[in-house]
Amino acid sequence: MTKLKLISWNVNGIRAVMNKNFMTSIKEMNPDIFCLQETKARPEQVEHEIAELGYTNEYWNSAEKKGYSGTAIFSKIKPLNVTYDMDLGEDYDSEGRVITAEFESYFLVTVYTPNSKRELERLDYRKDWDEKFLDFVKKLEEKKPVIFCGDLNVAHTPIDIKNDKSNMTTKTKPGSAGFTDTERQGFDNIVSKKFIDTFRFLHPEKIQYTWWSYMGKARLNNVGWRIDYFCVSDVLKEKLISAKIHDQVMGSDHCPVEIEIEI
DSSP: OOEEEEEEEEOSOHHHHTTTTHHHHHHHHOOSEEEEEOOOSOGGGTHHHHHTTOOOEEEEEOOSSTTSOOEEEEESSOOSEEEESOSSOHHHHSSOOEEEEEOSSOEEEEEEOOOOOTTOTTHHHHHHHHHHHHHHHHHHHTTSOEEEEEEOOOOOSGGGBTTHHHHSOOSSOOOOTTSSHHHHHHHHHHHHTTEEEHHHHHOTTOOOOSEEOSSTTTTTTTOEEOOEEEEEEGGGGGGEEEEEEOTTOOSSSBOOEEEEEEO
16 A cells, blocks of 8 residues: 545636745645646646646646636656546536546546536536536446545535535525535535545544635635535545645635545
């Protein structure tokens, strides 16, 4: 078995975060593999700088729309195979939201889950996405265990959000994007299918956040949400060594999340 350190980080624009200690942060955390979401770029726009980190295996899935969405994986270990998106057609595969890297004993998937938007205009699409993504990783799991990570755009439980009561679904209001009953049920479904929320598995009561609004000094006052995750197949839970949230790392409105695992 090999001990691996994996990092996931929604950088909210890799070109912007490159000017905010991104390189230093990655070097200090020193992961074997790191996954990015919301890159908002194509590789040729930043590949020279990224090359300095020494990750010889890099994979990008950029959205068709320039400056929007996008994911990437950077690895010191060469995957057996890499695929992009979920092979479901343009409605689901045009925004660069999924990359799957197959290694000898597991699959690693990075995902940037669609936001339901402020007026919940994309909530139906989001519900459908959650169902299709869960089907996708369950099919992978038929071959070997799965680790998936990224910005899932949902705070699962009340301790995963600072102001739970003002954001939840009630009889008089639908709730805020990222904390509606529909989205939280989507994460319930993940758990019911025997995927483990690694941070909550190792830290059942710990309150720590991964995203803060840029408005109203939210990060300064730690008014946050935990919406970035590492989830693993149930068979891997005993192989977990640690799960961390690097909330001291700046540069994005999200912070990096990490697991160490023997696999």
